[in-house]
Amino acid sequence: MDWDWQNAINALPLLAEGILVTVELTVLGSLLAYVLGLVFALIRQLRVPVLNQAVYLFVEGVRSTPLLIQVFVFFYLLQPALGIRLSAFVTGVIALGVHYATYTSEVYRAGIEAVPKGQWEAARALSIPRMRVWTGIILPQAVPRVLPALGNYTISMFKETPLLLAIGVVDVLNSAKEVGAETFRVIEPYTLAGVFFLLVSYPASILVRRLERRVGTV
């Protein structure tokens, strides 16, 4: 095997920067996906006029096209059209967050639907105000049940961050590529980047599975 330890060690500082970017993208993107997904789900469930249809079309559209194309469109077409210029990093967070929100919204919807009808009926029989029924009864039962599914989407998002190279975001895999370009050796940085993904993703999926056993699945 042709493995150069010196090259591996030299690659670490740049890789560390990439790791930080990947983690930041995943954390911020996930937060956006969790919040926006819930907003989408509530708009659909409450059948808010106009917005309901708009969200439906948006969700279907986003789910039917590749993330890479959405990133391109958002960065190179939409932003200039709107006269704004966000950094590649912020664009990446928004693109990942919105893309995954279309998936998490369906997860939330399944969680809400899984709350037994009797809960709604009891709340109604007790005259509990509608808003309170959502915040005090339905969501506290629906959200814990969907946490494992949300965790799975975070893991997917984490592994998809390299695609943001398309707009110049240097995540861990892209920093490995840079190292390779400087040293003409790609084995060490790529392997290290792969090890990093494995070291994070695998324990994370074990955690999700454990959570599934605790709260059940939707």
Add this chain to the structure above:
Amino acid sequence: MSEPYRTPLTSAMIQFDDVVKKFGDHVVLSDLSFTVKPGEFVTLIGPSGSGKTTILRLLMTLETVDGGTIQVGGEYLSHEERDGRLVTADEKHLRRMRKRIGMVFQQFNLFPNMKVLQNITEAPVRALGLSKAEAEQRARELLDMVGLSDKVDAHPMQLSGGQQQRVAIARALAMRPEILLLDEVTSALDPELVAGVLNVLKQIAETTDITFLCVTHEMQFAQDVSDRVMMFDQGRVIEDAAPEKLFTQPEQERTRAFLQAVIDRSA
């Protein structure tokens, strides 16, 4: 909030006039009429699918009528008079009427994310505007009454079915309803837990002036607590009598056959 003075339409607490309810093409209730007097305990018996539960759900406004009218305490439940015409009532009217009625469900339907105490205080605080302290004091009294003072801090899932149902009864009473609807409240319970729930209900029926409308298959209980029993079949009341009469000398052959079937099943 003062309500405009209305001449009561009727002295009955509950009055059904020619009520029709359909699910698709299936007619569940056809031109159903009956009344329940204030403070009366009326039990509905009859085969499954005869529309008994639908009556309770219509009263709780969990279903809407397809024809006829329902009055509660001298007011239309889901209609309003506007320009001399009877129209479907708005949500505000329904909300006001709903507060007069409580319901206990077959499946208890406690809120699993709340402890026992909060299950009972939630509605008085959120819907009646009681202070937390007032609501909690009342909840403790009610838990005492249903024999569960030691379960204040328990989660519903830690309780037996019978205990959950007694909490559900306390929860319904916390809203101080004029009418309490009991929808097969012991059907989901293990046999040895039934008596505890029925004793609590009997005690409430005897010590309050709440009007009860009860759907049950517990014939002994029905005979013990009811002022009146209505035998239901295919969406109609086919016999309506005092329990001692209906259970011992039913006039209708259908009633006799039904009672015999219940006895055979439990034997």
